[in-house]
Structures are given as structure tokens and as C-alpha cells.
Amino acid sequence: MLSGKLFWELWADRLFTLASWILGGLGLFLPVSIVGFLIYRGVQAISWSFLVDAPKGFPLGLEGGIRPAIEGSLALIALGLAIAVPFGVGGAIYLSEYGASSSWERMARFAAECLAAIPSIIYGLFGYSFLVVYMSLKISLVAGGITLGLLMFPLILIGAHEAMQAVDRAYRESALSLGVSRLYVARRIILTKAWPGIVAATVLAAGHAVGSAAPVLFTASVIFSRGGLDLTAPVMTLPTHLYYLVSEASSPEQTYGTAVILIIGLLLSNSVATLAKGWKQ
Amino acid sequence: MPASWPSPSLHAGLTVLKGLLPRSPDLSRSALSEEMARLGFMAILLTGLGLLFFIPLFTAREAYPAIFSGDGLWAFLISNTWEPLSNPPKYGILHAWLSTLIITGLSLAFAVPVGFGIGIFSMEIAPPAIRTILQPCMELLAGIPSVVYGFFGYVTVVFWFEAHWGMPTGESLLAAALILSVMILPFIASTSGEAFRAVPHDLKEAALALGVTRWHMVRRIVLPKAASGMFAAVALGLARALGETLAVLILAGNSVAVPHSVLDRGQPLTALIATELGEAGVDSPKYHALFAAALVLMVVVISINTLVWTLKRRIIQHEV
Numbered sequence: 001m002l003s004g005k006l007f008w009e010l011w012a013d014r015l016f017t018l019a020s021w022i023l024g025g026l027g028l029f030l031p032v033s034i035v036g037f038l039i040y041r042g043v044q045a046i047s048w049s050f051l052v053d054a055p056k057g058f059p060l061g062l063e064g065g066i067r068p069a070i071e072g073s074l075a076l077i078a079l080g081l082a083i084a085v086p087f088g089v090g091g092a093i094y095l096s097e098y099g100a101s102s103s104w105e106r107m108a109r110f111a112a113e114c115l116a117a118i119p120s121i122i123y124g125l126f127g128y129s130f131l132v133v134y135m136s137l138k139i140s141l142v143a144g145g146i147t148l149g150l151l152m153f154p155l156i157l158i159g160a161h162e163a164m165q166a167v168d169r170a171y172r173e174s175a176l177s178l179g180v181s182r183l184y185v186a187r188r189i190i191l192t193k194a195w196p197g198i199v200a201a202t203v204l205a206a207g208h209a210v211g212s213a214a215p216v217l218f219t220a221s222v223i224f225s226r227g228g229l230d231l232t233a234p235v236m237t238l239p240t241h242l243y244y245l246v247s248e249a250s251s252p253e254q255t256y257g258t259a260v261i262l263i264i265g266l267l268l269s270n271s272v273a274t275l276a277k278g279w280k281q
Numbered sequence: 282m283p284a285s286w287p288s289p290s291l292h293a294g295l296t297v298l299k300g301l302l303p304r305s306p307d308l309s310r311s312a313l314s315e316e317m318a319r320l321g322f323m324a325i326l327l328t329g330l331g332l333l334f335f336i337p338l339f340t341a342r343e344a345y346p347a348i349f350s351g352d353g354l355w356a357f358l359i360s361n362t363w364e365p366l367s368n369p370p371k372y373g374i375l376h377a378w379l380s381t382l383i384i385t386g387l388s389l390a391f392a393v394p395v396g397f398g399i400g401i402f403s404m405e406i407a408p409p410a411i412r413t414i415l416q417p418c419m420e421l422l423a424g425i426p427s428v429v430y431g432f433f434g435y436v437t438v439v440f441w442f443e444a445h446w447g448m449p450t451g452e453s454l455l456a457a458a459l460i461l462s463v464m465i466l467p468f469i470a471s472t473s474g475e476a477f478r479a480v481p482h483d484l485k486e487a488a489l490a491l492g493v494t495r496w497h498m499v500r501r502i503v504l505p506k507a508a509s510g511m512f513a514a515v516a517l518g519l520a521r522a523l524g525e526t527l528a529v530l531i532l533a534g535n536s537v538a539v540p541h542s543v544l545d546r547g548q549p550l551t552a553l554i555a556t557e558l559g560e561a562g563v564d565s566p567k568y569h570a571l572f573a574a575a576l577v578l579m580v581v582v583i584s585i586n587t588l589v590w591t592l593k594r595r596i597i598q599h600e601v
Contacts, residue, residue: 009493009494009496009497010494012494012496012497013494013495013496013497015496016495016496016499017406017495017496019398020398020401020402020405020406021402021406022398023394023395023398023399023402024398024399024402024403024406024407024411024415026395026398026399027395027399027402027403027415027418027419027466027470028411028414028415028418030418030422030463030466031418031419031421031422031425032418034422034425034433034463035421035425037433037437038429038433041436086325087325087328087329088329090321090322090325090326091322091325091326091329091330093322094319094322094323094325094326095326097322098319098322098323108326108330110587110590111330111333112330112333113586113590114333114583114586114587115330115332115333115336117520117524117582117583117585117586118336118524118579118582118583119523119524119525119526119551119578119579119582120524120526121524121526121551121554121555121575122336122340122524122575122578122579123336124555124558125340125554125558125571125572125575126336126339126340128558129339129343129563129572130339133563150332153329153332154329157326157329181311181312181314181315181318182315182318182319183314183315183318186318204424207424208424210426211424211425211426211427211428211429212426212427212428212527213426213427213428213526213527214427214526214527214551214555217555217558218558218559239426239427239428239429239527240428242428242429242432243428243431243527243530243531246428246431246432246435246531247531252436255432259429259432259433262426262428262429263425263429266421266424266425266426267421269424270417270420270421270424274417274420
């Protein structure tokens with residue numbers, strides 16, 4: 001016969017176990033059901049012509065495809081990466097290999113994390129007022145690319161720094177004690193060991209940037225372009241095209257299709273990042 | 282130096298010369314390139330991080346007229362409403378920060394218990410097989426773009442509100458908060474999970490060895506030890522929720538009226554900026570008002586981030 005207190009204690013434990021299984025199940029159910037729902041509803045919209053045609057019909061996007069949006073998003077991200085990767089990785093090399101003191105390293109990390117926490121709409125606002133208006137770049141591929149580069153820079157810096165910190169100190173110290181330069185250590189040891197982590201961070205940052213509409217809404221995007229890329233001309237992008245289709249609310253099939261393309265991009269970038277993280281030489 | 286050098290003065294001269302000349306051309310070139318590389322990498326880092334000062338400064342500069350030359354900060358935040366078409370036009374952001382407050386408060390209320398539950402589940406309860414699929418699932422949830430969440434909410438939650446609650450339009454603060462809570466869930470779950478994992482194993486095992494139940498151990502050992510990390514998780518979720526734009530733009534209804542209930546339509550700060558920026562002439566009062574709204578948002582988010590940073594350091598110190 002259990003005493004009353006012990007009896008309740010056992011029941012509380014069972015309740016706790018049950019509740020955490022339910023919440024854990026919810027954690028599995030939510031992503032699977034959201035992604036599954038969108039793919040289930042959107043997969044029939046996806047065809048070859050959806051991928052290679054420009055939007056047509058009235059209101060725009062009723063028919064046709066999303067090729068200019070895919071092109072525009074890819075071009076923006078390529079431009080952004082061309083800015084963010086050298087700065088992010090270079091900065092991380094300085095922090096990890098040359099950083100004078102640990103307090104200076106901590107301050108820099110703090111600054112990077114603050115930058116990463118700034119909402120993406122503020123990057124968009126900054127890009128609009130500084131690049132588009134003040135530097136008179138107009139709403140263009142180059143203004144949007146720089147804005148996305150700024151957005152990705154702190155994410156890549158933080159990820160690359162973590163990856164470099166994870167390299168065993170023994171490698172670094174034995175190399176330095178052999179008398180090679182720090183540059184050599186950075187190039188031949190740190191980058192060689194840390195590149196999977198750097199790739200993972202870069203891919204995740206790119207995946208995040210490609211899906212955010214807020215930074216490009218006023219710096220790069222237009223509702224319609226015929227395709228063709230020009231640094232000084234605006235482009236269509238996938239997330240802003242999806243936003244436009246949602247607010248038009250006239251072509252559900254195209255809307256689901258565009259959402260599915262974004263989801264597929266996300267699945268791709270997440271898998272590449274997971275593969276890179278698990279990479280062992 | 283051999284002692285048979287002809288004269289001390291020549292000796293001294295040669296020594297100075299030798300100091301000026303590189304001992305071995307190869308070594309000094311590498312020392313020079315080493316220094317160049319160091320400076321180059323430092324310049325790269327400083328340029329990048331200079332943004333942290335430049336973005337807020339630039340925003341503050343553009344926000345200055347709205348805060349100081351109009352009716353003042355009090356009017357901007359509290360007493361004025363957003364009436365760009367009245368005469369004279371009024372730009373107050375009461376409706377926006379109230380909407381932001383309601384939406385983020387509600388979404389935290391939904392997401393925090395579930396997020397902690399998932400964190401505890403994955404660290405203490407889940408079998409290894411489930412733990413390994415839970416992690417990519419959370420990453421997936423964290424990665425779905427905001428605009429896709431907005432669309433998803435529009436065809437599910439908003440539709441459901443219209444069909445079952447008889448609302449004329451289902452777009453509401455509650456709809457936005459529901460979707461937002463799903464968006465911040467993975468951040469709360471993973472940050473709190475880290476905190477739970479950081480609780481020393483020997484403490485947990487010592488408790489279990491005394492024969493207490495798992496719940497007792499979690500309640501008396503894991504939760505108190507992980508408290509600061511759990512708080513950091515909530516703050517991180519809050520910062521995320523404050524900055525989300527596209528989902529709340531689509532779901533909250535974009536109405537400039539001051540909201541009175543969770544079923545009212547509203548317009549959070551981020552949605553206000555995204556809606557109005559396209560129609561705000563450069564250097565117009567509206568333009569400056571939008572920057573002031575952004576400044577409010579940025580100050581709040583950076584303060585929260587500073588708090589999280591301090592808490593995280595405390596967790597790490599616990600671990601050592």
C-alpha cells in the first residue's frame with residue numbers, strides 16, 4: 001500500500017511523461033504537417049512550364065510560371081554571398097586566429113550577434129534609405145544584393161567562427177611551434193578542418209536570406225519583369241512574388257506552387273547543411 | 282661577431298646596417314606578409330562590424346525629425362494616432378506597438394510551454410532515434426520563410442476563423458499570434474534544450490539514485506539549474522517575434538485602428554513599415570516617422586539581445 005504522497009508523486013511523474021511525449025509529438029507533427037500540406041496542395045501546380053515561363057494573365061500570375069522570380073532570387077543570393085562570404089570568413093579568421101585578447105573577441109561576437117538579431121525589415125529599411133535613395137542605386141539587383149549581403153554577414157561570421165573554434169587547439173599550436181606563419185595556419189589547417197562548418201553556416205544563411213521578403217521588398221523587387229538580369233534593374237523574387245499572389249488572392253494554384261518551390265529550396269539548403277556538418281575527413 | 286674586426290666604429294656601423302637589412306630575405310618577407318594579412322583580416326572584421334554602429338546611427342539620424350521636431354516623443358508613442366490624411370497629418374504609432382505587444386505576448390504564451398516541453402522531451406525523455414529526427418524537424422520549422430508561414434496561416438487559420446467563428450474577416454491579432462507562435466517555437470525549444478543539457482549529469486544521476494521519480498528530478502534539479510537558460514530562450518523567442526514581418530503583414534489585417542481585443546485587426550510595427558514605406562516620399566514626415574518606428578523596434582531588440590548575451594555567459598560559467 002503506497003502512502004498518499006508517494007502515490008501522487010508517481011502519478012505526477014506519469015502525467016509529466018505523458019505531457020512531454022505529447023509536446024514532443026507536436027514538435028514532430030507541426031513541421032511535417034505544414035510542409036506536407038503545402039506540398040500536397042501545391043505539387044500539381046508544378047510543371048516544366050511553371051518553372052520556365054514568365055507570369056501571364058490578368059491579374060498577373062493567374063497563368064504562366066515563375067522563371068523570372070527564380071532567376072531574380074538566385075542572382076540576389078549570389079551577389080549577397082559574394083559580399084558576405086569574404087567578409088564573414090575573413091572576419092572569423094581574424095577573430096579566431098589573430099584576435100589579440102579574449103575580451104576583444106567577446107566584444108566582436110557580441111556585436112555580430114546584435115547584428116544578427118536586428119529584424120530583417122530594418123535591413124530592408126536601411127537598404128532602401130541608404131543604398132536606394134542616398135547612394136542613388138535605385139531599386140535594383142545591386143541594392144538588393146548588398147542588402148542581403150549585409151543580412152547574411154553576421155550569420156556567416158558567427159557560424160564560421162564557431163567552426164574555427166571547434167578545430168582542436170593542438171593542431172594550431174603544433175603548427176605554430178614549427179614556426180609557420182599564422183596565415184599558413186589559417187589557410188592550411190583551420191580552413192581545411194573547418195570548411196564543412198563554414199559551408200553549413202553559409203548555406204543556412206543563404207537559405208534564410210532567399211526566403212525573406214522584407215529586405216528585398218523595397219530594395220530590389222518588382223511585381224513583374226520579363227526576366228533577364230541587369231545589375232541596375234529591379235528583379236522579381238520568389239518571396240515577394242508569393243506575397244503578391246497572396247494579396248491578389250486570385251490564383252490559388254500558382255500561389256501553392258510558388259510556396260512549394262520555396263519549401264523545396266529550404267529542404268535542399270537544410271540537407272546540404274546537414275550533410276556538410278556530418279562531413280568527416 | 283669576431284673580435285678581429287678592424288675598428289670599433291666600423292663594427293658599430295655594420296651592426297646598425299645589419300639591423301636595417303633583413304637577416305634572411307625569405308623570413309622577413311613572410312613576417313611582412315604576416316603583418317599585412319593580420320591588418321587585412323582586421324580591416325575586414327572592422328568594416329563588417331562597423332555596420333552595427335552605422336545602421337542604428339543612420340536610422341536614428343533619419344528618425345530624429347519625427348521624434349524631436351514634431352509633437353515630441355510622447356505624442357509619437359502615445360497620444361497621436363496614425364492619420365496621414367488628416368490635416369495636419371498625424372503620425373503616432375500607438376496602434377502599431379499595441380498590436381506588436383498583443384501579438385508577441387500571445388504567441389509567447391502559446392509557444393513557451395510547448396517549447397519548454399519539447400526541450401525537456403528531447404533532452405530527458407526521448408529515445409535517441411526520436412531525438413535525431415526531432416532536431417531536423419525543428420530546423421525545418423525554423424527555416425520556413427516568413428511569407429510561406431503567412432500564406433499557410435491565411436489558408437488554414439484565417440479560413441477556419443471565417444468558416445467556424447463567423448468572423449467577417451479572419452485576419453486578426455489572434456490569427457497572427459497563432460502562426461507566430463509556431464515560428465518562434467523552434468528557437469525556444471532549441472535554446473531551452475541547450476540549457477537543460479548543460480545541467481551536470483552527476484546531479485541528475487545522484488537524484489535518480491536516491492529513488493525519486495523523473496518528474497521530481499526535473500522539477501527540483503533540472504528546472505532550477507536551467508532557469509537562466511530558459512529565460513534566455515523566452516527572450517530570444519520574443520526578439521524573433523518582434524521582428525517578424527511578412528507573416529504578421531498577411532495575417533494581422535493591416536488596420537491602423539487601435540486594437541481593443543485579440544480578435545480585432547491590427548498592424549504591428551514591422552507591418553507598418555512594410556506597408557507605408559512604398560508610399561512615403563523621401564524626407565517627408567511619414568518617412569521620418571517610419572524610421573522612428575524602426576528605431577523603437579531596434580532599441581527593444583538589441584536590449585533583449587544584450588540580456589540574452591549576459592544570461593548565456595552565466596550559463597557557460599555554470600558549466601565550468
